[in-house]
Every structure is written in structure tokens, then in C-alpha cells.
Amino acid sequence: xxxxxxxxxxxxxxxxxxxxxxxxxxxxxxxxxxxxxxxxxxxxxxxxxxxxxxxxxxxxxxxxxxxxxxxxxxxxxxxxxxxxxxxxxxxxxxxxxxxxxxxxxxxxxxxxxxxxxxxxxxxxxxxxxxxxxxxxxxxxxxxxxxxxxxxxxxxxxxxxxxxxxxxxxxxxxxxxxxxxxxxxxxxxxxxxxxxxxxxxxxxxxxxxxxxxxxxxxxxxxxxxxxxxxxxxxxxxxxxxxxxxxxxxxxxxxxxxxxxxxxxxxxxxxxxxxxxxxxxxxxxxxxxxxxxxxxxxxxxxxxxxxxxxxxxxxxxxxxxxxxxxxxxxxxxxxxxxxxxxxxxxxxxxxxxxxxxxxxxxxxxxxxxxxxxxxxxxxxxxxxxxxxxxxxxxxxxxxxxxxxxxxxxxxxxxxxxxxxxxxxxxxxxxxxxxxxxxxxxxxxxxxxxxxxxxxxxxxxxxxxxxx
Amino acid sequence: xxxxxxxxxxxxxxxxxxxxxxxxxxxxxxxxxxxxxxxxxxxxxxxxxxxxxxxxxxxxxxxxxxxxxxxxxxxxxxxxxxxxxxxxxxxxxxxxxxxxxxxxxxxxxxxxxxxxxxxxxxxxxxxxxxxxxxxxxxxxxxxxxxxxxxxxxxxxxxxxxxxxxxxxxxxxxxxxxxxxxxxxxxxxxxxxxxxxxxxxxxxxxxxxxxxxxxxxxxxxxxxxxxxxxxxxxxxxxxxxxxxxxxxxxxxxxxxxxxxxxxxxxxxxxxxxxxxxxxxxxxxxxxxxxxxxxxxxxxxxxxxxxxxxxxxxxxxxxxxxxxxxxxxxxxxxxxxxxxxxxxxxxxxxxxxxxxxxxxxxxxxxxxxxxxxxxxxxxxxxxxxxxxxxxxxxxxxxxxxxxxxxxxxxxxxxxxxxxxxxxxxxxxxxxxxxxxxxxxxxxxxxxxxxxxxxxxxxxxxxxxxxx
Numbered sequence: 001x002x003x004x005x006x007x008x009x010x011x012x013x014x015x016x017x018x019x020x021x022x023x024x025x026x027x028x029x030x031x032x033x034x035x036x037x038x039x040x041x042x043x044x045x046x047x048x049x050x051x052x053x054x055x056x057x058x059x060x061x062x063x064x065x066x067x068x069x070x071x072x073x074x075x076x077x078x079x080x081x082x083x084x085x086x087x088x089x090x091x092x093x094x095x096x097x098x099x100x101x102x103x104x105x106x107x108x109x110x111x112x113x114x115x116x117x118x119x120x121x122x123x124x125x126x127x128x129x130x131x132x133x134x135x136x137x138x139x140x141x142x143x144x145x146x147x148x149x150x151x152x153x154x155x156x157x158x159x160x161x162x163x164x165x166x167x168x169x170x171x172x173x174x175x176x177x178x179x180x181x182x183x184x185x186x187x188x189x190x191x192x193x194x195x196x197x198x199x200x201x202x203x204x205x206x207x208x209x210x211x212x213x214x215x216x217x218x219x220x221x222x223x224x225x226x227x228x229x230x231x232x233x234x235x236x237x238x239x240x241x242x243x244x245x246x247x248x249x250x251x252x253x254x255x256x257x258x259x260x261x262x263x264x265x266x267x268x269x270x271x272x273x274x275x276x277x278x279x280x281x282x283x284x285x286x287x288x289x290x291x292x293x294x295x296x297x298x299x300x301x302x303x304x305x306x307x308x309x310x311x312x313x314x315x316x317x318x319x320x321x322x323x324x325x326x327x328x329x330x331x332x333x334x335x336x337x338x339x340x341x342x343x344x345x346x347x348x349x350x351x352x353x354x355x356x357x358x359x360x361x362x363x364x365x366x367x368x369x370x371x372x373x374x375x376x377x378x379x380x381x382x383x384x385x386x387x388x389x390x391x392x393x394x395x396x397x398x399x400x401x402x403x404x405x406x407x408x409x410x411x412x413x414x415x416x417x418x419x420x421x422x423x424x425x426x427x428x429x430x431x432x433x434x435x436x437x438x439x440x441x442x443x444x445x446x447x448x449x450x451x452x453x454x455x456x457x458x459x460x461x462x463x464x465x
Numbered sequence: 466x467x468x469x470x471x472x473x474x475x476x477x478x479x480x481x482x483x484x485x486x487x488x489x490x491x492x493x494x495x496x497x498x499x500x501x502x503x504x505x506x507x508x509x510x511x512x513x514x515x516x517x518x519x520x521x522x523x524x525x526x527x528x529x530x531x532x533x534x535x536x537x538x539x540x541x542x543x544x545x546x547x548x549x550x551x552x553x554x555x556x557x558x559x560x561x562x563x564x565x566x567x568x569x570x571x572x573x574x575x576x577x578x579x580x581x582x583x584x585x586x587x588x589x590x591x592x593x594x595x596x597x598x599x600x601x602x603x604x605x606x607x608x609x610x611x612x613x614x615x616x617x618x619x620x621x622x623x624x625x626x627x628x629x630x631x632x633x634x635x636x637x638x639x640x641x642x643x644x645x646x647x648x649x650x651x652x653x654x655x656x657x658x659x660x661x662x663x664x665x666x667x668x669x670x671x672x673x674x675x676x677x678x679x680x681x682x683x684x685x686x687x688x689x690x691x692x693x694x695x696x697x698x699x700x701x702x703x704x705x706x707x708x709x710x711x712x713x714x715x716x717x718x719x720x721x722x723x724x725x726x727x728x729x730x731x732x733x734x735x736x737x738x739x740x741x742x743x744x745x746x747x748x749x750x751x752x753x754x755x756x757x758x759x760x761x762x763x764x765x766x767x768x769x770x771x772x773x774x775x776x777x778x779x780x781x782x783x784x785x786x787x788x789x790x791x792x793x794x795x796x797x798x799x800x801x802x803x804x805x806x807x808x809x810x811x812x813x814x815x816x817x818x819x820x821x822x823x824x825x826x827x828x829x830x831x832x833x834x835x836x837x838x839x840x841x842x843x844x845x846x847x848x849x850x851x852x853x854x855x856x857x858x859x860x861x862x863x864x865x866x867x868x869x870x871x872x873x874x875x876x877x878x879x880x881x882x883x884x885x886x887x888x889x890x891x892x893x894x895x896x897x898x899x900x901x902x903x904x905x906x907x908x909x910x911x912x913x914x915x916x917x918x919x920x921x922x923x924x925x926x927x928x929x930x
Contacts, residue, residue, distance in 0.1 A: 039787065039788050093789060094785075094787075094788075094789060097687075097688065099687060160788075161788070202692065204790070206788075206790065208786070213753075213754060213755070214755065215755050215756065216756065217754065217755070217756040217757065217758055218754060219752065219753050219754050220753055220754060220755060221753055222562075222564070222753055222898060222899075223562075223898075224752055224753060224754070225752075225870070225896070225897050225898075226777040226779060226801050226803070227667070227770075227803060227868075227869040227870040227871075228752050228770075228869065229775050229777035229803070230758075230769045230770060230773050230774075230775035230803060230869070231757050231758055231759065231766050231769050231770060232752060232754045232757065232758055233754075233756075233758040234777065234778055236778040236780065236781065237712055237778055240705060240708045240709055240712060240778070241709070241712075243705045243709075244705055244706070244708075244709035247702055247705060247706075287684065287689055287690075287693050287697060288678075288684050288685055288686055288687060288689060288794075289678060289682060289683060289684050289685060289689070289697045289698075290678070290679065290680050290682070290685060291680065291681060291682040291698075292682065292696050292697065293682055293695075293696055293697055293698040294696065301696050304695045304696050305692075305693070305695060305696060308695050309695075310694050310695035312691040312694035312699065312790070312791075312792055313699055313701040313702055313705065313783070313784070313792075313793075314691060314784050314785055314786070314788075314789055314790055314791050314792075314793070315701065315783050315784025315785040315786045315789070315791070315793055316701065316781055316782070316783050316784070316786060316796075317781070317782055317783075317786045318778070318780050318781055318782075319778070319779050319780025319781070319799075320779055320780040320799065321673070321779070321780045321781060321782050321797045321798060321799045322504075322799070323504055323626070323671075323779075323799065324558070324559070324779055324780070324799075324897075325669070325671065325777070325779055325801050326777075326779050326780070326897070327777055327778075327779075328778075328779070328780055329753075331781075332786045333786060334784075334785065334786045334787070334788065334789075336691055336790050338691070338692060338694070338695060403692075404692040404693065404695070405690065405692035406692070431690060432688075432690045432789065432790070432791060433687050433688060433689075433690075434687060
């Protein structure tokens with residue numbers, strides 16, 4: 001925590017957060033104990049109700065919005081100042097991977113080596129920990145005084161599915177979402193407490209390739225003894241052919257609408273600043289790898305993370321890998337293509353379908369989901385407030401023109417046409433992996449920053465008017 | 466059953482088989498109730514002991530031969546005539562596939578549609594049903610008179626694993642295996658009672674391709690969020706690259722030592738005879754497919770089944786196919802390459818390793834098993850006796866120069882240098898699949914044929930000497 005500590009106008013609020021912190025921590029843990037895996041049949045309504053309860057606990061009001069999938073939550077907390085829209089999510093990734101040292105929904109506190117005392121749970125890092133922290137900080141703040149801004153909430157229960165129903169919710173409730181700016185928050189700080197601010201994010205085209213025996217050939221209904229594989233086609237080989245053709249095209253940026261990485265002129269200064277502070281060796285260690293795929297200088301790595309499209313094979317499955325000599329009757333692969341801002345998403349999808357149809361017409365392209373990229377300007381008050389509030393609680397943050405990951409920021413930027421920024425102090429780790437965690441110190445820092453952010457925004461807005 | 470019925474010199478033995486049949490059937494069922502899955506940790510010694518007991522029950526002697534894997538059984542039953550070596554197996558495939566209408570080791574009797582009253586069990590068709598039937602037939606025969614031949618037995622407990630320890634057993638006990646000829650028997654008849662005789666079999670090179678993150682790149686220890694996939698290599702894509710290169714080379718017969726199908730001149734007449742009786746539509750229905758991979762005329766299909774090499778992808782596995790946007794840290798595929806007689810197996814293995822090393826050096830070729838092909842001449846007395854004995858109990862059999870599948874026949878043909886034939890009357894089905902069965906009528910026919918086979922061989926040997 002830097003010198004801003006006791007001087008700031010909201011130091012009384014910070015003291016209140018400290019007073020309430022033990023209680024807040026239990027509340028965060030309870031929220032993490034709701035299994036809200038959107039890809040499963042968990043009780044997502046209970047998760048939505050928990051979010052609504054947290055909003056109401058901070059003195060606000062909340063509606064649970066049914067969708068054709070999992071419900072969203074729309075809320076409002078009064079304040080004396082500009083109106084801001086906070087996006088959030090209450091769903092989490094599946095937690096069925098091996099390697100958890102405690103049950104993923106037990107939310108135990110444990111010492112994470114190198115990070116310190118933490119809550120270990122699916123969703124601790126991504127993103128229930130920060131959502132609860134933000135709301136609990138507002139609850140503390142309101143015990144001391146009015147909030148310096150009015151906060152609207154739009155909380156999705158399907159972000160890990162690509163937010164398929166959020167556009168509809170936004171369309172239907174557009175009038176309730178009128179605001180000056182929008183933002184999202186996460187526990188983005190690394191182990192040095194250096195946090196990040198994002199001005200946008202990459203997009204994703206996700207899809208499944210599948211192939212089963214049928215009129216075209218291959219065994220139908222059941223696997224075949226592989227002695228017959230010389231005369232009967234193999235759905236698994238068809239899938240390999242389609243995958244190989246797609247990878248080849250993606251590697252050459254030869255999928256329609258895909259181009260090689262290019263850095264917009266306005267981003268060059270931001271990229272240079274990031275490069276100065278980026279340690280490729282530390283990044284490799286953090287992601288759990290020993291070598292980069294391409295050049296290992298900071299500039300190349302960051303440029304690729306933000307601007308280079310990439311086709312990822314999330315997994316594949318067919319038959320048996322433990323010694324059954326069979327020709328499987330079905331095969332399946334899941335992929336995602338990460339795309340930079342400016343990509344023509346529809347062309348990319350058409351390009352994928354064409355390549356697969358040419359390489360292996362018996363392979364189906366299914367479950368295509370479009371998650372468009374997003375981008376807002378570095379000069380907006382909301383980005384400024386995010387940077388300043390992070391400075392209040394730690395070292396100066398890094399400003400990323402684009403996050404390498406996806407979130408439904410485009411809906412705020414392109415549909416609601418609001419300036420948008422994302423960021424957040426506090427350290428967490430292992431999102432989407434076993435032993436996902438948020439440090440306890442990080443949660444407290446995040447609560448403090450949440451309040452500072454509102455004050456910085458309100459001050460900037462007042463100065464402008 | 467044809468006219469040979471009551472006229473043959475061994476008709477008294479056949480009557481004895483009929484008298485003993487109900488008892489024999491219970492014995493077959495009991496043998497099938499021993500779970501002898503060589504790929505699991507079943508009690509394989511109990512299976513070996515059961516085989517030894519069946520040999521002793523026919524008045525013979527048996528040794529259980531320990532190996533570094535599962536034991537083999539070596540046995541001997543006296544007879545007044547030439548000495549023959551019967552190969553057999555007591556291990557079976559795993560029975561963990563779905564679709565069993567009764568437990569796979571319950572060995573219930575049930576009416577199989579289109580086949581009639583049958584024993585349903587893993588191993589009923591492949592190959593415990595025929596092994597037990599042969600031994601029980603000998604027991605009946607010895608109640609009536611001496612056997613017309615002395616029979617040695619070498620029974621493997623690891624055929625479904627590629628018989629890795631059988632060469633050692635054969636080497637160590639070579640003196641005990643001296644014989645004029647060797648043979649194997651199965652319930653090979655189709656639903657028309659047309660049985661098959663095999664003069665050899667294709668070989669297999671089986672192996673696993675695996676790739677994990679390491680010094681070369683890729684995530685180590687755990688999967689990575691796929692937003693990092695643009696800068697971190699993917700073991701799953703490496704595996705696809707290796708698979709694609711191998712498939713391409715195999716398709717062009719460009720793996721060292723692989724050539725396109727060619728029919729030896731001596732086989733042309735046999736192939737023509739098979740073609741006349743082969744119904745591609747019925748074959749497709751039997752294997753459970755709607756179309757062939759290549760030409761669908763009987764000649765092409767049979768030529769490919771017997772002489773064309775083929776690379777089969779038994780299965781692959783990596784990451785998640787249900788919506789986790791990750792880069793998996795490991796990927797695995799199992800393959801088998803079916804090779805015709807005359808293939809240089811060592812060259813093929815070296816070729817596979819070279820192609821993988823060139824396409825994706827980070828992919829390992831592991832668990833390579835060589836299962837050499839085998840071939841003996843159609844003019845041998847043992848093949849002749851197999852054909853004649855099958856004629857005695859049903860329509861003329863089909864003589865296949867090579868089986869499309871593998872069995873360790875090469876050990877008899879190339880190590881012991883014995884003429885070898887394989888065949889057998891009686892209908893069974895669904896080997897390696899759910900609801901594997903042997904018809905009860907087929908088991909009785911198989912017992913009758915077993916005795917006839919010995920007499921035919923002994924008569925031919927006497928005529929020659």
C-alpha cells in the first residue's frame with residue numbers, strides 16, 4: 001500500500017472496510033461455496049440470488065432477469081454523483097480437472113506458496129472474488145457516507161459460455177442501463193502487486209469439430225475391430241485431416257478475415273511502456289512453460305498476446321488410447337480462435353467452414369460461438385479513474401490496449417456505446433486451473449481500490465462539468 | 466451337417482460327444498466365467514490353471530509356465546499317431562464397453578437373434594469357447610479309443626496384448642514343442658455355417674504417440690488458459706502434426722518398408738475363389754458401416770483386407786471437448802499399422818520414428834509392439850486336414866491366404882518352422898464387442914470337427930510315409 005494510505009478523503013471508508021473485513025471474508029467464501037458452473041446443471045438461480053443479496057446488502061435493489069439460459073442480475077445502488085455501470089459475472093469454469101488440493105467449492109483458506117494466505121476455490125480469481133469484494137466495499141462505504149457515484153450492475157451467469165444471452169438482456173433493458181461509462185473489475189495484480197488496466201480485449205470464435213460414421217463411410221453406432229480399418233473409413237482420421245487443414249490455414253493467416261498482428265499507431269506508446277516492465281522469464285514461469293512458441297523478446301510476446309490471431313485446440317477425444325485395436329465410430333475436438341480488434345468475425349467463421357468442408361466434408365462444424373473483441377480509448381475518464389485508483393493502493397498499473405482474453409466488453413463499447421475500462425488491484429491466480437486462488441490481502445486491497453475508483457471517477461466528472 | 470454324419474470311422478466318438486454334451490456345455494460356461502482380461506489385474510493364474518485342468522481332464526499333462534507377464538500353459542495328450550502342436554489363448558479383451566445385455570462373465574445362455582441359442586460371454590467367440598470345446602472333444606474321444614495323433618498345447622495368456630512373452634516361452638521350451646505341424650482353431654463359421662481356413666495373418670505394429678509440455682515448449686504440469694496459446698506451444702497441435710504426417714506417408718505407402726497391396730501369384734486362385742463367395746453388402750452390414758473407404762467390389766475389398774497395409778488411429782485424447790478454453794499440457798494417441806506378409810517390420814518402425822521426428826520432434830513414439838505377419842502354404846497336410854474336417858461338418862470352407870487380423874502364428878511358422886493352419890467350424894460373433902457369443906450348435910459342431918481334423922491329419926501323414 002502506498003503513501004496515499006491515510007491522507008485520502010475516503011480514508012474513513014477504508015477504516016470501515018478494515019473493521020468489517022473478517023465478516024466480508026466469510027461472505028466471499030460463502031459466495032464461492034455456491035457451485036455456479038455455467039457449463040453444468042448447477043443451481044445457477046441460487047448464484048444469481050446470492051448476487052442480488054449482495055447488492056441489497058449494500059443498500060441497493062436488484063432484479064433477477066430470466067434468459068433462455070442462466071439468469072442475469074440487474075441492480076442499482078444509489079450515490080451522489082455520476083452514474084456508472086459495473087459489469088460482472090457470477091458463473092465459473094468447470095472444476096473437474098485433477099490437482100485440487102482442497103475441494104474446489106470448499107473455499108478453504110490456505111497458504112499458497114509464493115502468494116501467501118489465500119482463499120482456494122473455483123471462481124476465487126475469476127471472478128466471484130472481485131465481484132463480492134466490490135459489493136462488500138460499497139456496503140462498508142455506505143455505513144460511513146453516501147457513495148460518490150450511482151452504480152448500476154449487469155451481472156452475467158453465462159460469461160464462461162461466451163455470454164450468449166447477454167445481448168438480449170441488454171437490448172430489453174437498455175433504458176435501465178443508461179450511464180456515463182462502464183467498467184469491469186478483477187484481481188489483476190501480479191505477485192509484485194502490479195495491477196493491470198485493460199482498454200479492451202481480444203475476441204473468440206469457438207467451435208466444435210465432430211465426425212461420426214454415416215452415409216459417407218466409417219463405422220456407425222459402435223467401434224470396429226481395426227483389422228477392418230483398411231476398407232472402412234475412420235472418423236478419427238477425418239477429424240485429424242480437418243484439424244490439420246485448419247491449423248495450417250491459421251498459421252499462414254489464410255483463414256478469410258484473419259491477418260497478421262499489426263499495432264495501431266495510437267497503441268505504440270502503451271506497448272512500449274508495457275515492454276519496459278514485462279519480464280518474459282517471469283511470464284513463462286507464471287503460465288507454467290519453459291519456452292515460448294516464437295520470439296522470446298518482450299515486444300514480440302506482448303504484440304502477439306494483444307494483436308496476433310491464434311487457433312487453439314482445447315481438446316480432442318476418440319476411441320481408446322489404452323490398447324484397444326479399434327476404429328472409433330466418432331471423434332470430437334473443441335477449438336477456439338482468438339482474434340484481435342478489427343477482425344471481421346463473420347468472414348472468419350465462413351473461412352473455417354470452407355476449409356473444413358474442403359479438407360473433410362464429413363466433419364461437422366458445430367456450436368459456433370462468436371465473442372467479438374472490444375476496444376475503447378486510453379483517454380477516457382473511466383480508464384483514468386481505474387489507473388489512479390490502482391496507484392492509490394499499489395505501484396502504477398500496466399495499461400494494456402487489449403487483454404489477451406475475452407470478456408463481453410464489446411456489448412458496452414459497441415452496443416451501449418459507453419467508454420469502458422477494466423482492471424483491478426489485488427493478486428489472484430490459476431484462473432481456469434486447479435487450486436484457483438485469491439490472496440486475502442488482495443481481496444482487502446481490491447475493496448479499498450473499489451472505493452477509490454468511484455471517487456476518482458466522480459472527481460474527474462465534476463472537473464469536466 | 467453333411468452326409469459324412471454316420472459313415473465316418475470316428476462316428477462312435479461323435480456319439481460320445483453327443484452323450485457328454487450337456488456336461489461339456491456347463492464346463493465351457495464355467496471356463497468363460499473366469500474373468501481373464503489380460504489388460505487388467507484379473508487373476509490370470511486361475512485362468513491358466515483352468516486350462517491345465519481341461520488338459521488333465523482329457524487325460525493329458527500340463528505345466529504352467531511363469532513369464533514376466535501372465536503365465537502360459539504347456540501341455541501334452543498322448544495319441545497313436547503323428548505329433549501336432551495346438552496353439553491357443555486363454556486371455557480375453559476387456560469387457561468394459563457399454564451394450565452388454567447380460568454381465569460379460571455370467572456366460573448366460575440366450576437366444577441371439579439370427580444366430581439361435583448361444584452362450585453370451587467375453588471370450589465365447591475369441592477364443593475360450595473353441596479351446597474348451599477342443600479339449601472336451603478329446604476327453605470324449607479318449608473314452609472311446611486312443612487319439613489318432615499326439616497333441617501338444619501351447620496356450621498363451623497374453624495374446625490380446627500382442628503375446629509379448631510367448632517368444633521367450635517358445636525359446637526356453639523349444640524341445641518340448643517338437644511336432645510335425647501346428648494349428649489354431651476358432652469358431653470361424655458365418656451364419657450360413659460357412660467356416661474359414663487361414664494360411665496366415667497380417668502383422669501389426671502398434672504404438673502410442675504422446676506429447677507433453679517440456680523444454681521444447683508447451684504448458685508443463687497443467688493446462689493453460691488458451692489466451693496464452695498465441696505464445697505458448699500446444700502439445701495437442703504437435704500431436705495433430707505428427708498424426709497428419711504419418712497418415713499422409715501411410716496413405717502414399719511412403720513409410721519405409723511399406724508397399725501397396727500385391728497378390729502373390731500362388732494366392733490368385735484362392736483369392737478368386739473367395740471373391741466368388743464374398744458379398745460386400747453383407748460384409749458391410751456385419752461390420753456396421755454403410756459405405757467402403759475405397760472400391761466396393763469383392764476383389765478390391767478382399768485384396769485390401771489381406772494385402773494392403775493400413776494405419777489405424779485407435780483413439781486420441783487431450784484436454785477437454787466440452788467447452789474449456791485451454792491449451793492442454795499433454796496429448797496422446799494410440800495407433801496400429803496392419804501389415805501384410807513380407808513387410809520388413811524393423812524398417813517400418815524406423816520409418817514411423819523418422820516421420821514423427823521430422824514432423825514434430827517433441828512427440829514421442831512409445832510402447833512400440835511388433836506383431837509380425839505369418840504365412841504358410843496351402844498345400845500342407847495341416848491345411849488340408851483343416852479344410853477336410855470342416856467339410857465333414859458343414860459346407861466347404863473358404864480358404865484365406867491371410868487373415869486380416871493378427872495372431873502369433875509367425876512364432877510357429879518362422880521360429881519353430883512348422884507348417885501352420887488355422888480355422889474352425891461353428892458360428893460365433895461379436896468378438897471384441899458387447900454381447901460376444903458362441904452358438905450352442907456351433908460348439909457341438911466344433912467338437913465334432915476337432916476329432917475329424919486329427920483323423921484327417923493322421924490319415925494324410927500315414928499316406929505320405
